[in-house]
Amino acid sequence: MMIRLETDRLIIRDHVKEDLQTLHGLISDKEIMFYIQDIMTETIEGSQMNLQVALEENEHPDRTKYFFAVIEKSSNEYVGEIGYTKLLENSEGNVMELGYFTNKRFWGKGYVTEAAKAVVDYAFAELDTLKIETGCNAQNKGSEAVMIKLGMKREAYLKRHVLIDDIYYDRVEYGLLKEEWKDLCR
Template sequence: MIFDHQNKTITTKRLVLRLFQKSDAVAVTKLCNNYNIYKNTLYLPYPYAIEDALSWIEHHLGNFNANKSYEFAITNKESGELYGAIALSNNQKFNNGELAYWMGEEFWGNGYATEAAQAILKFAFDEKQYHKVFARYFNSNPASGRVLQKLGMKLEGILIDHVKKEKRYEDLVHYGIINSVEL
């Protein structure tokens, strides 16, 4: 993983994680206007319109520069094609942050989410000096849980019927990892 401070990019073996640009709005809309992504995410609207993408992208640079959150586009290193998004919140008071991601359905099952998440974890611990990174997913989406397990995250608990999605309550499964360099 290589973090380029000036360009705010992270490069991995197959991917470049970079800030979203307004020009990504069409691709984001195409990927996010998908029921299967919507049903596995907490805050993504559906149907998803270009206005949703633009208003979401609008605050990324400011949040990054203010150290509030880091939202990256997951893109193909060679072609630049957009695969999805990965984000890390920054809770400065507690020196931790939440990892969250979504991947376009056509890119599921290729290990891109895991590769991007490994890079973000390294960014959190090495660059930002976090003590802990945590993540949560719907119990009905075990694929997301497998990504977290591959990162070495540990199950911390399950919040039963914690959120309501489409008139149905969902369990939120919490995972976390402590910065081992710190210990």
């Protein structure tokens, strides 16, 4: 089942094979991917492998990865990526890890917050989610601001936890429980 969500300005949808070039443009950009180098690739073949994972998950009945393309409605331009991975599951519900990144042209426009709110709402309303968590390099204030705007609570500050270009950086971790999300929706 293909997932498609809409907000005032965005379409958030499962990937299709035609997304390869736009995805590659995003995940091969060193500035965009500075904080998440583990999925950065310089080759189209590497991007194809990343896209293939998303395409296979789209069809899987017991899906554990939800990777979405974010499209600007007014221009039909590819804004970036958002999604989550199921980390844990039991009868109480799932724990999902949220992630996102966008094309530089769309930084500072509120698109990540808008898309993140839609996918968080979807996860809690439709996917038996107990908790959504995420984190970022403590210097990535834009990403942390998104977490705060979503109503997430800071759960940890990990000193010298992330190694990027042979330099250690601090990391912040945020989380949102389903009952906290319900309170925010009132």
